[in-house]
Amino acid sequence: MKEEEEQQQRWRWWEEEKYKDGIKWKYLEHKGPVFAPPYDPLPPNVKFYYDGKPFPLSLQAEEVASFFAKMLDHEYTTKDIFRNNFITDWRKEMTLEERMVISELAKCDFTEMFTYYKGIMEERKNRTKEDKLKLKEENEKLMQEFGFCIMDHHREKIGNFRIEPPGLFRGRGDHPKQGMVKKRILPEDIIINCSQDSKIPKPPTGHKWKEVRHDGSVSWLASWTENVKGSVKYIMLNANSKLKGEKDWEKYEVARKLKFHIHHIRKTYCENFKSKEMKVRQRAVALYFIDKLALRAGNEKEEGETADTVGCCSLRVEHIKLHPELDGEKHVVEFDFLGKDCIRYYNKVPVEKQVFKNVKLFMEGKQEGDDLFDRLSTPLLNKHLQLLMEGLTAKVFRTYNASITLQDQLQELTDPNDGVPTKILSYNRANRAVAVLCNHQRAPPKTFDQSMANIKTKIDARKEQIELAKKELKEAKKEAKEKDSEKLKKVVEMKRRAVQRAEEQLMRLEVQATDKEENKQIALSTSKLNYLDPRISVAWCKKWDVGLEKIYNKTLRDKFAWAVHMTDTDFTF
DNA sequence: TGACGGACTTGTGTGGACTTGG
DNA sequence: CCAAGTCCACACAAGTCCGTCA
Numbered sequence: 001m002k003e004e005e006e007q008q009q010r011w012r013w014w015e016e017e018k019y020k021d022g023i024k025w026k027y028l029e030h031k032g033p034v035f036a037p038p039y040d041p042l043p044p045n046v047k048f049y050y051d052g053k054p055f056p057l058s059l060q061a062e063e064v065a066s067f068f069a070k071m072l073d074h075e076y077t078t079k080d081i082f083r084n085n086f087i088t089d090w091r092k093e094m095t096l097e098e099r100m101v102i103s104e105l106a107k108c109d110f111t112e113m114f115t116y117y118k119g120i121m122e123e124r125k126n127r128t129k130e131d132k133l134k135l136k137e138e139n140e141k142l143m144q145e146f147g148f149c150i151m152d153h154h155r156e157k158i159g160n161f162r163i164e165p166p167g168l169f170r171g172r173g174d175h176p177k178q179g180m181v182k183k184r185i186l187p188e189d190i191i192i193n194c195s196q197d198s199k200i201p202k203p204p205t206g207h208k209w210k211e212v213r214h215d216g217s218v219s220w221l222a223s224w225t226e227n228v229k230g231s232v233k234y235i236m237l238n239a240n241s242k243l244k245g246e247k248d249w250e251k252y253e254v255a256r257k258l259k260f261h262i263h264h265i266r267k268t269y270c271e272n273f274k275s276k277e278m279k280v281r282q283r284a285v286a287l288y289f290i291d292k293l294a295l296r297a298g299n300e301k302e303e304g305e306t307a308d309t310v311g312c313c314s315l316r317v318e319h320i321k322l323h324p325e326l327d328g329e330k331h332v333v334e335f336d337f338l339g340k341d342c343i344r345y346y347n348k349v350p351v352e353k354q355v356f357k358n359v360k361l362f363m364e365g366k367q368e369g370d371d372l373f374d375r376l377s378t379p380l381l382n383k384h385l386q387l388l389m390e391g392l393t394a395k396v397f398r399t400y401n402a403s404i405t406l407q408d409q410l411q412e413l414t415d416p417n418d419g420v421p422t423k424i425l426s427y428n429r430a431n432r433a434v435a436v437l438c439n440h441q442r443a444p445p446k447t448f449d450q451s452m453a454n455i456k457t458k459i460d461a462r463k464e465q466i467e468l469a470k471k472e473l474k475e476a477k478k479e480a481k482e483k484d485s486e487k488l489k490k491v492v493e494m495k496r497r498a499v500q501r502a503e504e505q506l507m508r509l510e511v512q513a514t515d516k517e518e519n520k521q522i523a524l525s526t527s528k529l530n531y532l533d534p535r536i537s538v539a540w541c542k543k544w545d546v547g548l549e550k551i552y553n554k555t556l557r558d559k560f561a562w563a564v565h566m567t568d569t570d571f572t573f
Numbered sequence: 574t575g576a577c578g579g580a581c582t583t584g585t586g587t588g589g590a591c592t593t594g595g
Numbered sequence: 596c597c598a599a600g601t602c603c604a605c606a607c608a609a610g611t612c613c614g615t616c617a
Contacts, residue, residue, distance in 0.1 A: 164607065170586095171608070297610090340583080341608075393612065395612085440585095442585080529583085531583090554603085
């Protein structure tokens with residue numbers, strides 16, 4: 001409750017005016033990032049072996065070896081690409097002498113190091129309560145000093161104030177760069193962004209910043225270029241900040257605006273299915289998929305630099321199968337491709353006849369590896385969308401369709417007569433419909449079967465308990481009827497309550513089991529965090545008197561404080 | 574128009590904190 | 596009170612989209 005109060009106390013940025021012309025802030029002061037702790041060398045008794053013999057390593061080579069040693073029980077270290085990239089990068093860190101000897105990873109023995117680090121982890125886990133408390137306090141102190149900034153007179157929380165420590169790059173799926181060494185970032189790599197009239201952060205002693213700039217048109221406080229992909233990384237504010245919140249609010253407003261244009265847009269792209277211009281037809285069909293299936297835009301990617309994943313515009317012929325008829329349905333398109341994060345998208349969808357014919361046409365004369373939409377790119381698509389509605393891009397359709405689906409599903413599934421637990425089940429089901437639409441999948445948790453079985457056992461036990469309680473109630477009633485006494489009446493009442501309580505518990509368990517089962521392979525958190533207009537959820541909670549904390553955890557309530565504050569029961573998306 | 578980099582959002586996995594039930 | 600299970604915050608990877616430059 002205390003936190004809720006704190007939240008109420010928080011500055012209501014949404015009641016203030018925004019800056020114009022791309023200005024993000026006028027005053028920004030912070031302490032700079034926190035760097036990764038320096039490498040802690042191995043004790044002399046822990047050895048690395050090459051070709052069966054102990055082989056002492058230079059400090060630099062040892063540090064990189066430790067990255068691999070710590071991961072020995074991870075699947076990554078069995079993959080060829082990972083191993084090859086690692087040994088190549090590792091050898092770059094070696095001295096000439098080391099490089100002369102160490103050439104084959106298969107001859108490297110890291111097991112002593114692995115065991116050593118395992119032991120340290122174990123020790124860490126078994127720390128005493130006092131130690132844990134002390135660490136927590138130290139962390140808190142660091143957070144208070146480096147975890148906040150002053151932006152235009154307000155103290156704002158920073159999202160990530162720690163620089164990423166060095167290690168091995170863990171790309172997802174078949175990433176060609178997995179296993180490469182992520183180098184240690186030094187102050188000399190860091191660009192600091194703050195206002196000129198602020199207290200400029202001091203670099204650690206003996207070091208200098210790469211650059212200090214004062215750019216109020218961007219939101220980041222510090223940045224550096226990472227060595228594996230050469231991309232820029234940033235220190236930015238927490239999701240509950242004004243800067244992030246305003247942007248998020250704006251996103252949902254753009255999505256809401258689409259509601260007024262969607263009818264016309266859909267009509268237009270259906271007309272364009274018959275366009276004489278191939279480019280227009282392809283654009284229309286792609287847009288149809290983006291709208292109907294909530295596919296991502298699908299930017300072009302540099303070949304060989306990333307895993308082979310696609311979105312709508314980058315679909316290739318091998319990702320599509322056409323079924324004139326399938327399971328009693330006509331014009332079925334079968335999608336099978338790897339999307340963002342190498343998550344598989346598999347779906348069989350009956351489509352408009354015109355779409356089906358078009359896709360067939362687009363595929364004619366093409367072979368594996370060819371683009372389905374060879375005349376289309378995301379910039380082209382977005383340029384077109386911009387003309388249809390200001391601020392419209394491909395990803396707005398995902399936000400729009402996710403939010404409108406939640407709203408419709410809540411309307412459909414919520415039964416006013418239900419109790420709170422069942423209403424929450426309805427909410428989760430509505431949320432689930434969105435997650436399915438957006439293909440937010442997850443691997444079933446490793447403990448899933450076990451914990452499912454546990455719930456079933458509990459349910460059975462409850463049922464038995466109810467039987468017993470009912471029997472006792474019956475007997476108590478019978479006794480009370482025979483001998484009319486106050487004491488017996490009380491007993492009957494007690495037994496009645498016991499039955500009721502047990503039945504309520506049973507119902508709660510059954511709802512829990514259903515929810516869990518339906519959620520086995522589906523992740524709700526992503527859509528909740530990124531796609532669902534929080535005002536829909538807040539309004540629903542207020543309308544049905546469901547505590548917001550049943551739907552949103554503290555982080556979400558904090559992030560969506562603006563929505564919590566401004567939304568009433570009558571909000572419609 | 575096409576490559577490219579920069580800025581920002583979206584996404585999953587994970588370790589540790591927190592909760593719960595025996 | 597402890598172990599097991601669950602949940603959350605965080606780390607950081609991987610997208611989208613825009614502006615610039617040739």
